[in-house]
Each structure stands twice: as structure tokens, then as C-alpha cells.
Amino acid sequence: MQTSATPTPSAHKHTPRRRPHAMELPTPITFAANASWTCTTCGVPHRFTNTSFARPLGRLKCPLCSAVANFNLPLTNTNLAILDGNQYSVSVPPGSRDKPLTVFGWVCCSCGRSHQRIPHAIERPATPPPRFRDRILKAYHKTIHGGDFEYDSVTSIHDYGSSLPERKGFRVAFDRPCSCEHATCELCYRFKVVGEGEWIAATGAVGVFPSNRT
Numbered sequence: 003m004q005t006s007a008t009p010t011p012s013a014h015k016h017t018p019r020r021r022p023h024a025m026e027l028p029t030p031i032t033f034a035a036n037a038s039w040t041c042t043t044c045g046v047p048h049r050f051t052n053t054s055f056a057r058p059l060g061r062l063k064c065p066l067c068s069a070v071a072n073f074n075l076p077l078t079n080t081n082l083a084i085l086d087g088n089q090y091s092v093s094v095p096p097g098s099r100d101k102p103l104t105v106f107g108w109v110c111c112s113c114g115r116s117h118q119r120i121p122h123a124i125e126r127p128a129t130p131p132p133r134f135r136d137r138i139l140k141a142y143h144k145t146i147h148g149g150d151f152e153y154d155s156v157t158s159i160h161d162y163g164s165s166l167p168e169r170k171g172f173r174v175a176f177d178r179p180c181s182c183e184h185a186t187c188e189l190c191y192r193f194k195v196v197g198e199g200e201w202i203a204a205t206g207a208v209g210v211f212p213s214n215r216t
């Protein structure tokens with residue numbers, strides 16, 4: 003009889019819970035020693051404490067007055083940049099980097115927990131883009147009508163097209179609710195910390211959230 007409790011992936015598709023170890027891994031954000039956020043209700047600055055991979059800024063709930071941070075978040079000595087969209091694309095420079103260094107996250111305006119949103123690679127189409135297909139076909143016809151069929155010239159053009167130094171594309175969306183079940187809204191503080199050489203573009207409607215569409 004099998005006693006192993008190894009779950010099958012399909013049996014747990016419905017579990018939206020985060021993996022526990024994300025609370026033990028360090029935050030991807032580097033904080034200066036004097037970095038702080040200021041409570042807008044009582045005006046007292048606080049350090050970023052209890053940060054982790056899952057809670058990149060910790061929990062931004064004022065320990066003095068219990069107010070929770072929102073989009074109007076005064077920050078001191080951080081490299082966080084505020085975002086007002088709900089979906090972004092990230093372009094990574096050609097090279098060995100296989101995932102963005104840019105960090106995306108948000109702070110729940112209901113409970114103050116901070117969250118990371120991890121960009122996912124945009125799948126490249128299975129067939130070459132039309133302009134490459136056209137060039138392949140042109141090369142094919144040229145060699146056919148020129149008499150000699152040079153298969154190599156056809157494949158080399160295809161290879162040339164697919165080996166161009168391309169920037170890899172990723173996409174990220176603020177589409178996951180907090181563990182308190184609050185979905186990202188326009189009052190939540192959304193942020194990025196841009197990785198070197200990476201381009202960020204808003205791809206969704208800025209300031210529009212599914213909860214707004216009634």
C-alpha cells in the first residue's frame with residue numbers, strides 16, 4: 003500500500019494558496035538602511051520589517067494607529083516606482099537573462115500585506131512571423147526558378163531570422179487577490195523596481211480594474 007502523500011498536480015489545481023516557503027525566502031528588493039514608509043494617518047515613518055519573497059515590503063499596517071498604506075504612500079530612500087496600470091509587459095535585453103530582474107508588487111489597501119507579481123514569458127508563435135515566412139518563400143522560389151535547388155540557403159535564412167538577438171518578452175498582471183480576498187483596486191499601492199536594461203510598458207487600460215466594470 004502506498005503511504006506517500008505526494009500530491010498529483012492535477013488534484014491541486016484549485017488551490018490558490020501561496021507556497022509556504024515564499025515566506026522564508028528573502029525579498030528581492032534591496033532596501034537602504036534608512037529606507038522607510040510613512041503612515042499618512044499619523045505621519046510616523048516606519049522601517050520595512052518582516053519582508054520576504056512573498057511579502058516584498060512586509061506588511062504596511064501602522065503599528066501605532068493601525069492605518070493601512072494605500073496608493074498615496076510616502077516613501078523615503080527606496081527605489082520603488084508607483085504604477086497605475088493593472089497589466090504590464092517587460093522586455094529583457096538579449097543575452098543569458100531568462101527572466102526579468104524587474105520586481106512588480108502591490109500592497110493590499112484592505113490589510114496592508116505586500117505581494118509580488120511574477121512576470122511570465124510571452125510564448126513565441128510556433129510558426130515564424132510572416133515577414134520571415136515571406137523571405138523563406140522568396141528564397142525558395144528564387145532557387146527553384148534559378149535552376150539549382152539549394153535547400154541550405156532556405157534553411158539558413160530561417161535560421162538567421164530565428165537567431166536574431168531578440169529581447170525576450172514577459173507579461174505581468176495584478177490579477178490575484180490578497181489572502182484577505184481583496185482584489186487589487188485603484189486604491190492599492192502598486193509598484194515596480196526596474197531591472198537594468200529592461201523596458202516596461204503598460205499593456206492593460208491604466209487605472210481600470212475588473213471590479214470597476216459593473
Ligand SMILES: [Zn+2]
Pocket residue numbers: 041042043044045046064065066067068069
Ligand atoms: Zn499611523
Ligand SMILES: [Zn+2]
Pocket residue numbers: 110111112113114115180181182183184
Ligand atoms: Zn489584504
Ligand SMILES: [Zn+2]
Pocket residue numbers: 110111112184185186187188189190
Ligand atoms: Zn485595494
